[in-house]
């Protein structure tokens with residue numbers, strides 16, 4: 578039985594200087610590199626996801642009349658309107674093929690690692706590296722893990738309360754044993770991080786794994 582490390586959205590857009598910077602994002606880069614240096618041999622696959630949106634993506638506030646960043650809109654995604662998702666609106670971020678969308682500088686990506694794009698459909702957001710928010714379509718992640726007989730996934734990255742959480746919950750939904758390495762994640766706000774950690778814990782995930790030395 579094998580393990581994979583999922584490095585979620587450690588991209589220029591989500592660290593200081595990017596289009597949607599998350600506090601402490603840049604600090605994660607050396608910490609994740611250190612983890613890879615010390616523990617990479619335990620992972621059969623290391624997968625780096627990238628938020629990768631068309632310029633007119635539905636999650637951008639700029640695409641909605643009279644809406645601002647962090648407003649919410651309720652979107653119907655299926656034909657009969659049964660599936661609704663309350664979409665948080667974001668600044669334009671991680672636009673495909675821009676410098677902003679690239680992995681953070683200095684992140685230790687190696688030739689045998691995998692990159693995985695998400696959020697590429699203009700009409701629906703994807704916080705998770707597995708599915709869009711409606712689970713209507715999925716990325717190659719589940720099949721890559723299945724082909725490699727991977728049963729355990731360790732999740733690190735950005736943001737704890739969005740893409741890390743949705744990825745971890747989807748991994749659990751798909752039957753993986755899920756570990757969220759809490760101190761290798763950074764979130765949008767302290768409160769929603771706390772709620773996200775609780776939600777993941779209640780779903781049966783292991784969320785209190787910390788590998789950095791505490792001062």
Ligand SMILES: [Zn+2]
Pocket residue numbers: 628629630636670671696
């Ligand atoms: Zn996004």
